[in-house]
Amino acid sequence: NAGVTQTPKFQVLKTGQSMTLQCAQDMNHEYMSWYRQDPGMGLRLIHYSVGAGITDQGEVPNGYNVSRSTTEDFPLRLLSAAPSQTSVYFCASTPAGGSSGNTIYFGEGSWLTVV
Amino acid sequence: GQNIDQPTEMTATEGAIVQINCTYQTSGFNGLFWYQQHAGEAPTFLSYNVLDGLEEKGRFSSFLSRSKGYSYLLLKELQMKDSASYLCAVRRGSTLGRLYFGRGTQLTVWP
Numbered sequence: 001n002a003g004v005t006q007t008p009k010f011q012v013l014k015t016g017q018s019m020t021l022q023c024a025q026d027m028n029h030e031y032m033s034w035y036r037q038d039p040g041m042g043l044r045l046i047h048y049s050v051g052a053g054i055t056d057q058g059e060v061p062n063g064y065n066v067s068r069s070t071t072e073d074f075p076l077r078l079l080s081a082a083p084s085q086t087s088v089y090f091c092a093s094t095p096a097g098g099s100s101g102n103t104i105y106f107g108e109g110s111w112l113t114v115v
Numbered sequence: 116g117q118n119i120d121q122p123t124e125m126t127a128t129e130g131a132i133v134q135i136n137c138t139y140q141t142s143g144f145n146g147l148f149w150y151q152q153h154a155g156e157a158p159t160f161l162s163y164n165v166l167d168g169l170e171e172k173g174r175f176s177s178f179l180s181r182s183k184g185y186s187y188l189l190l191k192e193l194q195m196k197d198s199a200s201y202l203c204a205v206r207r208g209s210t211l212g213r214l215y216f217g218r219g220t221q222l223t224v225w226p
Contacts, residue, residue: 031212043216090157094212106157
């Protein structure tokens with residue numbers, strides 16, 4: 001059971017390039033989300049999904065697109081990378097039912113640098 | 116946005132007890148979470164409170180007062196490995212995957 005898997009772990013992009021951060025979970029969780037973490041800012045929600053085919057914006061969605069074609073996968077696309085998108089990105093998933101308040105399980109993170 | 120406040124840094128010695136406070140202002144409160152995050156790693160779940168009172172789990176306990184918008188995480192018998200950032204997060208409404216995080220409290224445990 002791999003949990004939440006993110007790739008790549010590290011990436012350097014040039015300003016204006018596009019890329020996709022991949023996220024997959026094998027726990028059959030309905031809810032998936034993307035957060036970014038910046039020094040002194042805490043984790044902030046970019047986009048989230050409550051199920052396959054359904055996505056919505058979080059606190060900081062600008063410059064990012066998502067889609068949820070399957071329950072397992074939730075890729076995050078940077079359309080035209082900017083230095084302000086240099087950050088650590090965490091994908092997360094949450095079951096719809098269960099104990100512990102339906103806690104969020106995080107992937108290992110993707111360190112992105114835009115130069 | 117949500118106002119979630121916690122101290123930026125705390126220090127303590129091995130074997131001691133430390134309390135990390137978190138205050139929040141939000142509508143539609145639906146639970147408060149504490150996560151631990153070591154440098155360079157993902158946050159890991161510590162505790163969850165949705166009703167007032169104390170939840171105890173081994174060396175860690177978490178308390179919630181909804182009327183005061185206040186929670187604390189209590190760490191007992193501190194160990195060096197407890198040096199980490201502790202994140203307070205609040206859930207609003209029914210969207211389970213959507214949390215609002217504080218900026219984290221960096222705890223350093225000295226020998």
